[in-house]
Amino acid sequence: MKIFVIHNRKGEILSVSKVEAMPEGLEQPFGLMGEDEFLLEVPVKKALLELDATQFHEKYAVDSEKKKLIKKS
Numbered sequence: 001m002k003i004f005v006i007h008n009r010k011g012e013i014l015s016v017s018k019v020e021a022m023p024e025g026l027e028q029p030f031g032l033m034g035e036d037e038f039l040l041e042v043p044v045k046k047a048l049l050e051l052d053a054t055q056f057h058e059k060y061a062v063d064s065e066k067k068k069l070i071k072k073s
Contacts, residue, residue: 003042007062016053
């Protein structure tokens with residue numbers, strides 16, 4: 001299982017994808033992204049696997065400098 005997040009420069013999550021398996025040669029499931037969109041592959045943890053896409057948006061943001069998922073306060 002892999003979890004991918006697209007975010008903007010502000011760290012706002014724009015899209016989330018949980019992928020069980022990807023076709024060979026495909027590095028990420030989103031295809032083309034916009035100029036202000038960045039991809040983050042998130043380390044898989046049980047708590048994250050239990051979240052749906054809406055919960056990711058509500059509970060998390062991305063620290064763009066450290067390139068990691070952070071909990072919103």
